[in-house]
Amino acid sequence: MRNDETTLLSPVPDDDGAPFWQYAARGELRIQACADCGELRFPPRPCCPLCHSFASEWRRMSERGRIWSYVVPHPPLLPAYAAQAPYNAIVVELAEAPRIRLVGNLVSGPGAPLNSVAVDRIRIGARVQAVFTEVAGMSVPHWILERS
Incomplete structure (x- = not known):
């Protein structure tokens, strides 16, 4: 989709x-x-x-970090996101720079929809890695769970 x-x-x-x-x-x-x-x-x-x-x-950067915080908006913040609900917004602290935190989405892989990771799989402290996805003509960092 x-x-x-x-x-x-x-x-x-x-x-x-x-x-x-x-x-x-x-x-x-x-x-x-x-x-x-x-x-x-x-x-x-x-x-x-x-x-x-x-x-x-x-x-x-190494493109690795940990989930510092997250939210699942109910209802979606904007109508354009309704089809992808429930989706997440996460805050990631970078592995080599814990004071640097980036906001993004946890997805199952590059180009995956915002709702591709079940909400019950999201955990504070989970290790993540950046992947880049094109959104509206720009490459943005999204995050995937690191494999243990």
């Missing part, structure tokens, strides 16, 4: 976050870091909150 790409939410890149989406299009999860002190930051912004430097670089 294909999403109606004209009504689903899609990312709106800004100047600071554009590299995140460019790397995602290549299937890479990268996080902005201060080029002077090394502090990782997300969401991307022009200035380091730690040392106030404007120098930055994009570091490749």
Whole structure:
């Protein structure tokens, strides 16, 4: 089943976050870091909150993390998502940067619908890995459960 790409939410890149989406299009999860002190930051912004430097670089992450939190909206937040209910929205803390947390969806595999993982399989602390799926013409990170 294909999403109606004209009504689903899609990312709106800004100047600071554009590299995140460019790397995602290549299937890479990268996080902005201060080029002077090394502090990782997300969401991307022009200035380091730690040392106030404007120098930055994009570091490749392992694409692994843990579910920090999740929600299953009832009813769906927007009408365009009704066909995929019940679906989840998860918060993932990155393995190598636990203070960095990304919001996404837990799915059964790349390109799978948002409702492809049963709600009773979602657990706080579960290990996940990023996969990239095209949504409204952009590659976005979704998450799959790591195999034990």
